[in-house]
Amino acid sequence: MSFRVLVIPEDPTYNGYILKPLAERMLAETGKPQARVALLTNPKLGGIEEAKAAVRGKLVEAYGHFDLWLFLPDADRASGLDELEKAVAARGVRLFCCAARPEVEAWLLAGHRDKLGLAWSEVVRHPRLKEGVFEPFLAAHGDPRRAGRADEGDARQLPGTAEGMP
Numbered sequence: 001m002s003f004r005v006l007v008i009p010e011d012p013t014y015n016g017y018i019l020k021p022l023a024e025r026m027l028a029e030t031g032k033p034q035a036r037v038a039l040l041t042n043p044k045l046g047g048i049e050e051a052k053a054a055v056r057g058k059l060v061e062a063y064g065h066f067d068l069w070l071f072l073p074d075a076d077r078a079s080g081l082d083e084l085e086k087a088v089a090a091r092g093v094r095l096f097c098c099a100a101r102p103e104v105e106a107w108l109l110a111g112h113r114d115k116l117g118l119a120w121s122e123v124v125r126h127p128r129l130k131e132g133v134f135e136p137f138l139a140a141h142g143d144p145r146r147a148g149r150a151d152e153g154d155a156r157q158l159p160g161t162a163e164g165m166p
Contacts, residue, residue: 006066010073074103105134
């Protein structure tokens with residue numbers, strides 16, 4: 001039986017293209033290469049508060065059968081994550097929360113430091129990381145014809161599909 005992991009982004013529209021393959025790689029590196037990783041797309045969450053409410057509430061019944069949940073929001077509004085882990089654990093779900101500093105897009109950029117043209121310290125302190133660093137990076141190295149705007153050579157970092165698994 002495989003190890004089933006649910007990745008819960010605060011908004012799956014673009015973050016899912018980063019988080020799902022990142023989780024797959026982390027699990028492979030920690031001895032779980034056969035883990036089945038699903039990205040939560042139903043319900044489609046729209047922000048940290050909606051995501052936290054869903055984690056505390058309706059997701060337990062629908063996705064409680066997963067072996068592990070990963071909640072990986074942007075750090076800008078990610079407070080109360082310890083309490084969230086405890087509340088969900090009380091309902092029988094293993095949840096690990098980790099706020100992406102400064103935000104999820106930085107995790108993808110970290111794997112491409114040589115292509116950024118900026119010192120890493122400038123990247124993580126950038127006041128508009130998505131617009132000022134991430135979007136120009138995708139414009140230069142991505143493929144706008146693919147879902148998630150992935151570069152063919154970076155398919156493991158930004159896959160062409162993001163889907164949930166019941």
